Amino acid sequence: xxxxxLDTGAPNTWCPGCGNFSILNAMRAxxxxxxHSQPDLSRTVLVAGIGCHAKIADYVNVNSFxxxxxxxxxxxxxxxxxxxxxxxxCHAGDGDAYGEGLEHLIFAAKRNVxxxxxxxxNRVYGLTTGQYTPTSPLGFRGRSTxxxxxxxxxxPLALMLTSGATFVARGYSHGIENxxxxxxxxxxxxxxSFIDVLQxxxxxxxxxxxxxxxTYALENHDATDYDLxxxxxxxxxxxxxxxxxxxxxxxxxxxxxEVNPSEAGRTPDETRDALDKLLASYR
Amino acid sequence: xxxFSILIGGKAGxxxxxxxxxxxxxxxxxxxxxxxxxEYPSIIRGGHTFSIIRASSDKVYCHRDQVDIVIAMNxxxxxxxxxxxxxxxxxxxxxxxxKAAAPIIADGATIQAIPLxxxxxxxxxxxxxxxxxxxxxxxxxxxxxWTDASAVLTRRLxxxxxxxxxxxxxxxxxxxxxxxxxxxxxxxxxxxxxxEALAMGLLxxxxxxxxAYPMTPTSSILHFLAEVAPLFGLKVVHPExxxxxxxxxxxxxxxGDKVAVGTSGGGFCLMTEGFSFAAxxxxxxxxVLGMRPGPSTGLPTYSSQxxxxxxxxxxxxxxxxxxxxxxxxxxxxxxxxxxLNMAAKHRVPVILLxxxxxxxxxxxxxxxxxxxxxxxxxxxxxxxxxxxxxxxEHDETGLTTEDAAITKAMQDKRLAKTGPIASDLAACExxxxxxDKEAATAIICWGSNKGVCVEAAAAFGWxxxxxxxxxxxxxxxxxxxxxxxxxSIVVENNATGQLKKLLRLHDFTATESxxxxxxRAFSLEELSAALTAVKEASPV
Numbered sequence: 001x002x003x004x005x006l007d008t009g010a011p012n013t014w015c016p017g018c019g020n021f022s023i024l025n026a027m028r029a030x031x032x033x034x035x036h037s038q039p040d041l042s043r044t045v046l047v048a049g050i051g052c053h054a055k056i057a058d059y060v061n062v063n064s065f066x067x068x069x070x071x072x073x074x075x076x077x078x079x080x081x082x083x084x085x086x087x088x089x090c091h092a093g094d095g096d097a098y099g100e101g102l103e104h105l106i107f108a109a110k111r112n113v114x115x116x117x118x119x120x121x122n123r124v125y126g127l128t129t130g131q132y133t134p135t136s137p138l139g140f141r142g143r144s145t146x147x148x149x150x151x152x153x154x155x156p157l158a159l160m161l162t163s164g165a166t167f168v169a170r171g172y173s174h175g176i177e178n179x180x181x182x183x184x185x186x187x188x189x190x191x192x193s194f195i196d197v198l199q200x201x202x203x204x205x206x207x208x209x210x211x212x213x214x215t216y217a218l219e220n221h222d223a224t225d226y227d228l229x230x231x232x233x234x235x236x237x238x239x240x241x242x243x244x245x246x247x248x249x250x251x252x253x254x255x256x257x258e259v260n261p262s263e264a265g266r267t268p269d270e271t272r273d274a275l276d277k278l279l280a281s282y283r
Numbered sequence: 284x285x286x287f288s289i290l291i292g293g294k295a296g297x298x299x300x301x302x303x304x305x306x307x308x309x310x311x312x313x314x315x316x317x318x319x320x321x322e323y324p325s326i327i328r329g330g331h332t333f334s335i336i337r338a339s340s341d342k343v344y345c346h347r348d349q350v351d352i353v354i355a356m357n358x359x360x361x362x363x364x365x366x367x368x369x370x371x372x373x374x375x376x377x378x379x380x381x382k383a384a385a386p387i388i389a390d391g392a393t394i395q396a397i398p399l400x401x402x403x404x405x406x407x408x409x410x411x412x413x414x415x416x417x418x419x420x421x422x423x424x425x426x427x428x429w430t431d432a433s434a435v436l437t438r439r440l441x442x443x444x445x446x447x448x449x450x451x452x453x454x455x456x457x458x459x460x461x462x463x464x465x466x467x468x469x470x471x472x473x474x475x476x477x478x479e480a481l482a483m484g485l486l487x488x489x490x491x492x493x494x495a496y497p498m499t500p501t502s503s504i505l506h507f508l509a510e511v512a513p514l515f516g517l518k519v520v521h522p523e524x525x526x527x528x529x530x531x532x533x534x535x536x537x538x539g540d541k542v543a544v545g546t547s548g549g550g551f552c553l554m555t556e557g558f559s560f561a562a563x564x565x566x567x568x569x570x571v572l573g574m575r576p577g578p579s580t581g582l583p584t585y586s587s588q589x590x591x592x593x594x595x596x597x598x599x600x601x602x603x604x605x606x607x608x609x610x611x612x613x614x615x616x617x618x619x620x621x622x623l624n625m626a627a628k629h630r631v632p633v634i635l636l637x638x639x640x641x642x643x644x645x646x647x648x649x650x651x652x653x654x655x656x657x658x659x660x661x662x663x664x665x666x667x668x669x670x671x672x673x674x675x676e677h678d679e680t681g682l683t684t685e686d687a688a689i690t691k692a693m694q695d696k697r698l699a700k701t702g703p704i705a706s707d708l709a710a711c712e713x714x715x716x717x718x719d720k721e722a723a724t725a726i727i728c729w730g731s732n733k734g735v736c737v738e739a740a741a742a743f744g745w746x747x748x749x750x751x752x753x754x755x756x757x758x759x760x761x762x763x764x765x766x767x768x769x770x771s772i773v774v775e776n777n778a779t780g781q782l783k784k785l786l787r788l789h790d791f792t793a794t795e796s797x798x799x800x801x802x803r804a805f806s807l808e809e810l811s812a813a814l815t816a817v818k819e820a821s822p823v
Binding site for chain 2: 080
């Protein structure tokens, strides 16, 4: 299966030049590769929240769970609870994952759920037409903050490292190869893989020039060194004009969240036998 | 009917519940059916807590105000409850507790001071064994042989405290018989809470995953299922919040798991967006909604029937749902199975509406009462076909749409589930009728008030009509059940008459209401008095 065959045929309604196209194309290419791996593509589920990013669920012809705003993460976790053999790739927006549903993100990282979390971080609400988000810089003039945001942004990479994510990376929606590489590694990682993708919103917060000037690839970086990862994650605080490292900051190893039910029989008769035994202790 | 009631009270943290379980066991060996009403504060240590254990030769589902024996572990219990004693009853209390003030009790009732401190000292036993002393004293008060009592105590008391049996024996010797409880010489039923019976119903219905955030009065379902999960191959998860709960549940449901969640009103407020999503995405889901008094945090450990309107209307948009309010342990067991089945078969969200009285009340439970519906097994998810679900309006393939015709068709499809659900439920007695079915006066009740209403109505010769299913409302069955009734009295634990309002929506106007909304259950005497007042004031 090649990338094109993964199209659903649903008309694409992202703005021309939207950073989401790069994420879509990179993801489709990586998914096409997955067709020959285990679990194969038929046992892969894309989860999405609500926002511009989430339309990816309509565009890619694989299993999908198009959730509600802020609640992509717990749905993805529930899918792993229901069937741990499914591969779960969760897309969310920055308003979605860092605003409305931040607690779920932290807990999914804390649990080290075996899933891939891709945040399309355009640092602005697109679908609701241009308000500041948790990663918008101080002074951001949005429709809800016409005089400029009075809050500093949060640093999602630092937050995820603190919360227990075992794979932490940053991508940029300019350059598909770079994204493909990170997505592949994230999906291959056993545990909670987190990727913040600087995804440019051309309509409400066009940062192409800024990002292109300031981003650079992490090189000679030891991703197994947690302290170093934290240090590199703090190089840019999502507010300053510092240089912005891209790539895999951290890849560690920790026990993965698994809810393993016992092998007890589950037919109606077996359940009834177990119930009768249990009830005997209530006499 | 042979019956008697025992009240045991003390401070929260004194092990009153645990003592109640041992007393249940004691009475079970004598062949008695039981019902236990529990009150406790939202406090871990201190504060007054008590249980009323009503034992009877017939099945009983409610408590009486008047009791035969009061076991007071502290002074507060004496002051609060000694007045409940009937003529011939007895107060068993700690002799070391405030000797100055003699308890005031009913004429004809007696007092037995049990020297708890002396007994503890004599056996060098820790204070936690005080309950065992009182249980020993109770056994004597009920006229039991020590060998019978010690058999139960040996089985039930923690082995880590060998002094338990010794202090119980001293308690037995310190007390004297109050009345002789005859041994009914039969095997009684397991005694368990409504929540445990409901959880067992979920298991019997094929539950794969139970996901919940702790909240009274449904926390005990979470605790119970977490404990027994290995016996049933069940998955139990306690996430970060009720929003996490319902979304995880929907994720698991997407993979084909039969899933239930449990909460109370406040938690369900957080879940409502996910509840509506379940309907939109057609993902099967069962919500156990245990009611307690609100608004807001309200009285966390007390009871109410205030979420009927909420359950019927929760969630944005219009969609089919099933709302069921079981009335006792057997109904909880049966309807939990039906709820899981209906959710899976019709792919709708289902609410099992319970309350603290029904959920944490303890019943003699008969698992063998038949269930009208066989377990429904959805075919396993076929992953060879792409499976898309969507919270947006979507077409049959799960792709987002804003198309007018598809929007209407999909809305019609979801709403059209109501009819088939109602037809399936017609076989399950969605409206139950008790007592004299031709009586001119009918009590209408729902949920945990069923037991007290049925018993109270029997004394009046009235009928009782209990809609178990509240949505889709079984209007035809209800009309049939009410045929010929001239006086109708809706009994409910809320201030605004939520069932009465629901009935009006279905073209039935009840003539009278009895409402109680102080967080406590109706006792048999209290409801009987209220019904008498209605009867006297009405022209029928």
